[in-house]
């Protein structure tokens with residue numbers, strides 16, 4: 640077989656190239672997969688295992704084993720790890736639901752950040768300290784943290800992370816924070832952290848976009864505005880959905896409408912969509928290259944189409960094709976446009 644070009648080598652002088660990883664991958668269950676990952680990527684974000692529900696399942700119990708393995712995997716293959724994520728309203732440990740007092744939330748918040756960020760200082764390259772704290776209109780999202788700790792909690796999370804992990808880069812991460820209203824809220828949040836004299840090194844734009852509707856203008860404006868705050872800008876969970884939002888997929892076919900049943904995507908990605916996906920990725924990477932002094936990392940949310948969360952979201956059991964590699968790690972047209 641012909642050797643396919645390497646993404647990380649192609650963009651070596653420009654920015655890091657990352658992927659989301661799961662247990663099977665960093666446990667190296669499939670040596671060919673390991674080789675593929677090590678050749679294509681120089682950065683990685685755990686898709687789930689460092690989220691609080693998984694790394695901190697009980698009040699007094701942490702499960703560090705998977706994260707430790709991931710760190711080893713990174714060391715072995717020269718892949719920098721971005722910790723994801725310390726404070727997020729989703730995938731929280733179930734015991735949080737039973738907590739009703741401000742003091743206990745405060746204790747969880749402090750202990751969790753100290754323990755997890757502290758343990759991996761010098762072992763991970765960076766942390767998404769806070770994830771998705773904002774609403775679409777730029778106001779603070781109502782979460783258990785906002786409810787009990789007030790809207791200073793984001794600054795406090797960064798302060799605690801800075802103390803626990805002085806050698807680790809600290810980021811704020813969100814989706815749609817390239818859109819003007821949410822971006823304005825994001826900038827206000829960042830300025831507040833900076834005004835408190837607390838360190839924030841970068842901002843992550845997740846980049847879950849939709850084929851034919853990638854908001855290039857908003858993205859460009861966002862790179863400029865975030866960079867003007869002195870921050871690194873990263874695209875942290877990149878994928879481009881090709882399915883209509885409500886398309887159900889084969890496993891729930893009994894609930895599909897006639898229109899959905901005739902949807903050609905069940906038989907593979909139609910050529911016109913393949914072309915549009917490639918054009919979208921090409922335009923994105925042209926933009927990233929234009930701002931390579933500010934854009935430090937581009938991370939795909941999955942190695943190949945088979946890994947993608949979009950096969951199961953917002954509806955389970957769909958077949959989606961949002962990434963650069965197909966289910967056999969073969970490059971798609973979009974891959975060749977990107978490396979070219």
Ligand code: XIL
Nearest residue numbers: 686687723770814845876940947948
């Ligand atoms: C998703 C994972 O991909 C899924 O496996 C999991 O079931 C739910 O979370 N924004 C984020 C990511 O910051 O952590 C989410 O990851 C996708 C949206």
